[in-house]
Amino acid sequence: MELKRVVVTGLGALTPIGNNLEEYWEGLVNGKSGSAPITYFDAEKFKTKFACELKNFDPLDYFDRKEVRRLDRFAQYAIVSSDEAIKDSGIDLNTVDKYRVGVIWGAGIGGLETFQDEVINFAQGDGSPRFNPFFIPKMIADIAPGNISIRHGFMGANYTTVSACASSANAMIDALNNIRLGYSDVIVSGGSEAAVTQAGMGGFNAMHALSTRNESPATASRPFDATRDGFVLGEGGGALILEEYEHAKARGAKIYAELLGGGLSSDAYHMTAPHPEGDGVVAVMKNCLRNAGLKPEDIDAINTHGTSTPLGDVAELKAISKVFGEHAKHININSTKSMTGHLLGAAGAIEAIAAILSIRRGIVPPTINHEHVDENIDPELNLTLNKAQKRDVKIAMSNTFGFGGHNACVVFKKFDE
Known part of the structure; x- marks a missing residue:
């Protein structure tokens, strides 16, 4: 069986150094640090008081209030980055065969903030099991690709890969193989995470995994430097439109690169x-x-x-x-x-x-x-x-x-x- 070629036809990024693809790239080439003191909660008692949060991200710029209440931040990031990638790809959603368009997404943790908040609310209550009806649907890691497919009507393969920090790379490899074998024409792939929370910071601190360079957050992430002391927790999402080459060629798509393989x-x-x-x-x-x-x-x-x-x-x-x-x-x-x-x-x-x-x-x-x-x-x-x-x-x-x-x-x- 001859394997089909897979190309990249769309990209989307929501990161601590830029809220879209071009801002992200400009941040990268200019050596911009996304690390700064935590603003989401009072981190004074934490060993690490900084992280790479998104800057100037307001979910109401992308969703109505009802949607915001029903979406954990990691799912919001998935939708925003995938929307950019889909638009960037130029795919005509009115003519594409949506049974051959899938979403294979990666998330190492999923809705950690939702889980944390619901458990705290329960612990602080009177013991009655009063939980938000959206607790489970907001929290589960597979809800991100579910929401992307619902938003656009994609009816092909749809699931989340979970392999900790390798999750979205796993997702891309699964997407590559799905298209190579002829099961899909297009896969929206990538990953999202929103673990800058009390539980996330506390948990990684307990493992001694995070940098504690509180005196200089902007320089704390220093790979290969002799004084490195741990990673800096970040958040956001990245999306790639992976497409079978002949399908992309037939619609005159812009092609960024070819995905040759994965291991x-x-x-x-x-x-x-x-x-x-x-x-x-x-x-x-x-x-x-x-x-x-x-x-x-x-x-x-x-x-x-x-x-x-x-x-x-x-x-x-x-x-x-x-x-x-x-x-x-x-x-x-x-x-x-x-x-x-x-x-x-x-x-x-x-x-x-x-x-x-x-x-x-x-x-x-x-x-x-x-x-x-x-x-x-x-x-x-x-x-x-x-x-x-x-x-x-x-x-x-x-x-x-x-x-x-x-x-x-x-x-x-x-x-x-």
Whole structure:
């Protein structure tokens, strides 16, 4: 069976450094930090008092009051980013076969704020089980693609992938395979997350996963820097319109890039810590290259998982050196989490978008906030430090890893006939 080609025809982004695709890209290439003191709640008693929140996002700009009450923030972010991507794709919703259009979405946690608020309200009440009738429909992770499909009438495959921070990369790989095998013409894919809440911050603080650089939030996310002390929690959504090539060609669609392949693996090592030698990461990148029919020397750029944790950054760079050998020194390696923070289940989507735009626009965004060399990191690797670099990127890879040892990797190629 001949597999069908899959291309990217639309993009949408709602991030801590920009509320649409162009704002996001401008923030990336200019090295903008999205990290600032928390405004959603009083964080004074928390170990970490900052996060990468969305800026100037008002749900009433997108939804009526009734919709806002019925949608957790993670679902709002999914709808807003997917609406932008659908519009960007130019798909005629009146003529497309909606039975062949699906939504495969990623969310690592889902409606955490809804769950938190309902439990707090119950605990503070008189013990009577009075819960909001929208509690469950607002909270469950699969409600995001459900709402996207309802909004547009898409009647193809519809579900959520949940693999912690690898969730939206998993979603893209599922979408890729769905289209490759001929089951769908178009898949709206991506991910969203809204975990900047008391429960989210408290939970990650309890794990000692978050940076506590409260004196300088804007520089707290510092992948590869010797003084990194944990990730910065982010929120938002990213959406990609993945389309079968002949379908896109027939309607004269703008094509951003081709999604050549994806790989999956497991660390099989620890609930939260990476394998110290990056064995699972080595496997996922090799699987991705094999799936895409590529050789290591074909890769020009890698947007790393690069969360700014002491263990994770070193393990990932060791894995890159193992997979790419001498060629690793010729790859532009970066971590856009230095600017956006870590969007958990949405990370794979917004970072894939960054990789695609690097191909499209010939610029690799920087890894910002780097000040101190880590002696555990190969100094010959080009980590694209502190300033964007111009480069003709023909093929770019994006890595995403999740608690539980879930590893996902996708690779995009400059489009040609």
